[in-house]
Amino acid sequence: MEPQQTDNQVVNGVTPDKSTNVNVTATNERHSSNDATEQQPARGTDVARARWTILRQVLKQKQVDSEKVPQVSVRRFSSFNLFSRSRVTTPDPDNPSEGQWVDYQSASFPQYSAFLRDNLGPIRVTEVLNSFDNTGNVCVWPSEEVMAHYCLKKRHMFRGLSVCELGGGMTCLAGLMIAVCADAREVILSDGNEKAIQNVRGVIERNRQAGLFTCADVSSRVVRWDSESDVSALESCFDVVMCADCLFLDQYRASLVDAVKRLLRPNGTALVFAPLRGETLAQFRLLAERAGFHVCQYLNYDQEVWDVHTRMQSEGKDSYDESLHYPHLLTLTQGCGSTLSL
Ligand SMILES: C[S@@+](CC[C@H](N)C(=O)[O-])C[C@H]1O[C@@H](n2cnc3c(N)ncnc32)[C@H](O)[C@@H]1O
Numbered sequence: 001m002e003p004q005q006t007d008n009q010v011v012n013g014v015t016p017d018k019s020t021n022v023n024v025t026a027t028n029e030r031h032s033s034n035d036a037t038e039q040q041p042a043r044g045t046d047v048a049r050a051r052w053t054i055l056r057q058v059l060k061q062k063q064v065d066s067e068k069v070p071q072v073s074v075r076r077f078s079s080f081n082l083f084s085r086s087r088v089t090t091p092d093p094d095n096p097s098e099g100q101w102v103d104y105q106s107a108s109f110p111q112y113s114a115f116l117r118d119n120l121g122p123i124r125v126t127e128v129l130n131s132f133d134n135t136g137n138v139c140v141w142p143s144e145e146v147m148a149h150y151c152l153k154k155r156h157m158f159r160g161l162s163v164c165e166l167g168g169g170m171t172c173l174a175g176l177m178i179a180v181c182a183d184a185r186e187v188i189l190s191d192g193n194e195k196a197i198q199n200v201r202g203v204i205e206r207n208r209q210a211g212l213f214t215c216a217d218v219s220s221r222v223v224r225w226d227s228e229s230d231v232s233a234l235e236s237c238f239d240v241v242m243c244a245d246c247l248f249l250d251q252y253r254a255s256l257v258d259a260v261k262r263l264l265r266p267n268g269t270a271l272v273f274a275p276l277r278g279e280t281l282a283q284f285r286l287l288a289e290r291a292g293f294h295v296c297q298y299l300n301y302d303q304e305v306w307d308v309h310t311r312m313q314s315e316g317k318d319s320y321d322e323s324l325h326y327p328h329l330l331t332l333t334q335g336c337g338s339t340l341s342l
Helices: 026-030 046-059 125-130 142-153 173-181 194-209 228-232 250-263 280-290 303-315
Strands: 083-088 101-106 113-116 162-165 186-191 218-222 238-244 264-274 294-298 328-333
Touching: 083 142, 101 142, 113 173, 113 194, 142 173, 142 238, 142 264, 142 303, 162 173, 173 186, 173 194, 173 238, 186 194, 194 218, 228 250, 238 250, 250 264, 250 280, 264 280, 280 294, 280 328
Parallel strands: 162 186, 162 238, 186 218, 238 264
Antiparallel strands: 083 101, 101 113, 264 328, 294 328
């Protein structure tokens, strides 16, 4: 399939909002420090100012009610509805930290489902200030949902392979679905955020106990793309590395490319799902090509996802912004042939 072009819109990152969960973006990260409440972004665009308004409001425990917030929120469109979500009983209801479990069932492949905790409650001020990125603790982003659906559809191609998900957030839904459906040799679910991985650990345990994994070797760990020790510990270990919606962080894009390259075996393939988000996907692609990857970009890779996309374009103009919400698929290979046949 040939790469296809779509419109670009300049939006540098994400600022999810929810009434109870409020999150801070890469803008926070770039300027994070103990006096974060007082700082303003170096380049004072309206969007960046609005993000800082959100951060100030979080820190002051206020409702996010500024008129500017909806302009920068990307949660207006939250799902391609590829999975149904139903509440299930909590294994230890007396333990409040256990949280609410849900059963995620694929709409297209209903034989596959997994137990998740996808609501970690409000993000606390200390977390905003002390952890480097919380975007993966807010929700399952549409790109992750789409990647999970795509992996279910293409499950046969992961058979016997070693797979690592990077930046999978609090559920690592796509990697989890591979663990459930694909007879993979090994699946490692990772993120750079400790709280996200704590949740993933519990998710793995619950699904293992429920006997839902077809893969015998499923684990999770904190992997920061910019950490030499995290990356070198997994060097050349994987046939497949994948990530969803991880390209918008300006300061980590190059280290993400580097991590993908080092984690992959020479004939490995990276699957990257992400919306354009301004120039951010194009910038990632450029860095990947400079690093020696052969990159293919796919716009229409799944009929169901495409149908929702085209319907939203005509009927959901108020909430759906292609640049923010429609994930493109990039495949990265290194010219040594690929273990993965798409
Ligand atoms: C927008 S979230 C996407 C989460 C998940 N893939 C999804 O789509 O629901 C971006 C994720 O990248 C992770 N991340 C950001 N910078 C990172 C870094 N330098 N190393 C590892 N993970 C990082 C964050 O912790 C977060 O979970």
